Structure formats: structure tokens, C-alpha cells
Amino acid sequence: xxxxxxxxxxxxxxxxxxxxxxxxxxxATNDYITWYQQFPxxxxxxxxxxxxxxxxxEVASLFIPADRKSSTLSLPRVSLSDTAVYYCLVxxxxxxxxxxxxxxxxxxxxxxx
Amino acid sequence: EAQVxxxxxxxxxxxxxxxxxxxxxxxxxEYMSWYRQDPGLGLRQIYYSMNVEVTDKGDVPEGxxxxxxxxxxxxxxxxxxxxxxxxxxxxxxxxxxxTYEQYFGPGTRLTVT
Numbered sequence: 304x305x306x307x308x309x310x311x312x313x314x315x316x317x318x319x320x321x322x323x324x325x326x327x328x329x330x331a332t333n334d335y336i337t338w339y340q341q342f343p344x345x346x347x348x349x350x351x352x353x354x355x356x357x358x359x360x361e362v363a364s365l366f367i368p369a370d371r372k373s374s375t376l377s378l379p380r381v382s383l384s385d386t387a388v389y390y391c392l393v394x395x396x397x398x399x400x401x402x403x404x405x406x407x408x409x410x411x412x413x414x415x416x
Numbered sequence: 417e418a419q420v421x422x423x424x425x426x427x428x429x430x431x432x433x434x435x436x437x438x439x440x441x442x443x444x445x446e447y448m449s450w451y452r453q454d455p456g457l458g459l460r461q462i463y464y465s466m467n468v469e470v471t472d473k474g475d476v477p478e479g480x481x482x483x484x485x486x487x488x489x490x491x492x493x494x495x496x497x498x499x500x501x502x503x504x505x506x507x508x509x510x511x512x513x514x515t516y517e518q519y520f521g522p523g524t525r526l527t528v529t
Contacts, residue, residue, distance in 0.1 A: 337516040346520025408458035
């Protein structure tokens, strides 16, 4: 079961690029890395997913090195509305076709005006 | 509108009184999960289901039961709730093709006194 480790919190000023790194040393060959965003009192929302190298969408970029033991979520030019908790998620297969998904404890990003 | 619904949204109950939190999705998703969220602990998976009549334990299954008799519904049952089950609960679903892109419900805030 792949556990993840993220910084507990980060602060950033508006307009800056923010990089949040997640460590997942025991990632399995078939696992994907997924990031979610959560605002207070709401369910998490999918942001981006990747397997290796770099993935980019309209919201963020995800960088994954060749060894896949870590990943970095990059948020370009953050605004106050990006203040949220960001979770790194690595899927683990527990045999017989089942899967168990483990969230990290999340990184609380605070964007400062 | 594609969505995951949970009921009730808020519940206050007493120790030992059986309760059920319902979860329903209208996206024909195969996978469904239950999570609990507690301050400082992030999201922890309670149970998951890969399809009808297929359920398996997540990280914190003790004190909970689930059933998956229909594809769209995945109720969470607390046979004898205790105060340590006071938490914010989320139901989520995803398709087989996009396993890691989960859609979360709005959450159920449960208080057990």
C-alpha cells in the first residue's frame, strides 16, 4: 500500500507559481498519481492525474520524475480562490482485482493578497 | 446533472442507536467508496465497492458496514455508533475507465453523543 507524504501547509502570494511536492516511495508499477482540491465543508474535487513525466491541463501541471517516487503539483499564478487543501493520491491494488485508494493528509495552501 | 448525493447532510444521534447514511450516484459508475474526514488526519477510506455485491475494507472499517445491492446505491451503516465515529463522511464514485477520477458527494456531518 503506497503511502504519501506532503507538507502540512504552504503560503503564497497572489500571482505566484506554487509547487506542492508529494512523496510516495512505495508506489506500485500500475499506480497512477492523482491530485485533488478541497474547499472547507465540500467534497474533494479532481484536479489532475498522471503516470510519468509531465501532464498539463487548464488548471495545473503535474511533474513526475523517472523513478516515480515523488510528484509535484504546479499551480500557475495562484489567486485567493486557490486557497484550499490539496491531496496527493496514489492508487494501490490489493489483489483479486480490487483496489484501495489512500489519500495523504493534504497540504493546506493559503494564498495571501 | 451528474452527481453523488448523500442523506442526511447533518445528523446528531446518541451512542448505540443504529443509523444509515445513504449514497446514490447517477453516473452508472462501477466504483464507490466511503471516507471519513477528521481534523489533522485527512481523508481515510472506510469501505469501497468495485461493483454490485463486491465490497472490501479500506483503512478504517471497524464499526461500519456497507452493502451494494444496486449499482447506484452504496449505504453506510453504523450498527452501534460511538462518539469516536463523530466525523465528516464523504461518499465517492468513479468509473472503471477513470478509476482515480472520483466524484465526491457533499458530505454528511455526523455527531454521536
